[in-house]
Amino acid sequence: MIRTLIAVALLSSLAACRGEPSKLPPIHLNPNMDTQDKYKAYGESKLFEDGRTMRPIPEGTIQHGASRADDALYRGRDEQRATEADEYGPFTAEWPEALKLDAALMQRGQQRYNIYCAPCHDQSGNGKGMVVLANAGLTPPPSFISAEDPNAKRIAAMPVGEIYDTIAHGKNTMPGYAAQIPVEDRWAIVAYLRALQRAQNIYTARN
Numbered sequence: 001m002i003r004t005l006i007a008v009a010l011l012s013s014l015a016a017c018r019g020e021p022s023k024l025p026p027i028h029l030n031p032n033m034d035t036q037d038k039y040k041a042y043g044e045s046k047l048f049e050d051g052r053t054m055r056p057i058p059e060g061t062i063q064h065g066a067s068r069a070d071d072a073l074y075r076g077r078d079e080q081r082a083t084e085a086d087e088y089g090p091f092t093a094e095w096p097e098a099l100k101l102d103a104a105l106m107q108r109g110q111q112r113y114n115i116y117c118a119p120c121h122d123q124s125g126n127g128k129g130m131v132v133l134a135n136a137g138l139t140p141p142p143s144f145i146s147a148e149d150p151n152a153k154r155i156a157a158m159p160v161g162e163i164y165d166t167i168a169h170g171k172n173t174m175p176g177y178a179a180q181i182p183v184e185d186r187w188a189i190v191a192y193l194r195a196l197q198r199a200q201n202i203y204t205a206r207n
């Protein structure tokens with residue numbers, strides 16, 4: 001009987017601990033990132049004037065990769081000649097107005113071309129880059145510069161927008177480089193490609 005009483009007394013003393021109000025956080029032996037200091041969506045924030053945790057999107061923000069306002073710049077297309085069937089228009093033969101064609105762009109183009117294109121197309125543009133010479137099973141790309149090569153002549157006559165598009169999306173067996181080469185750099189490469197062609201007198205147009 002006395003044992004039972006002691007047991008009950010002990011148990012009830014334990015039970016008393018549970019409901020004890022305390023301002024201290026509960027002891028959490030293995031936190032395991034269960035509780036973190038963070039703002040939650042729709043939560044309140046004292047930091048910002050409007051009291052909201054979620055911030056409004058800054059004006060003029062464009063979703064990554066979604067900037068499509070300038071068809072000539074981003075797509076290499078002539079939007080003036082867009083039709084219902086051809087939403088963006090044909091490839092533009094004009095350099096996008098947003099682009100500043102200067103020596104800096106040309107130098108950038110040379111550097112980017114030598115990194116991204118020369119492995120296959122060669123630094124000279126003759127289509128016999130290291131990858132081709134290593135006989136990696138790649139269909140050899142066409143020359144950009146040989147006046148005897150009808151493909152080179154065709155590429156020299158191509159609108160700049162089509163070369164831009166080839167860099168972005170590839171063509172036939174050539175892979176696209178949109179993920180590696182940002183928009184301005186693609187145009188810089190197009191400019192440099194024109195310079196390579198002009199140096200061999202295969203490209204004579206004014207644009």
Ligand code: HEC
Pocket residue numbers: 113116117118119120121131138139140141142151155163166167171172173174175177181189190193
């Ligand atoms: C992995 C090798 C490889 C790389 C790197 C490469 N190309 Fe090509 N490119 C090719 C091949 C192969 C072709 C021929 C595609 C076909 O018609 O089958 C080609 C074709 C082309 C053409 C002609 C398309 C046509 O209409 O005939 C252009 C222009 C071109 N490449 C530009 C570039 C530029 C600019 C770069 C650098 C950003 C580049 N290429 C990087 C392999 C490559």
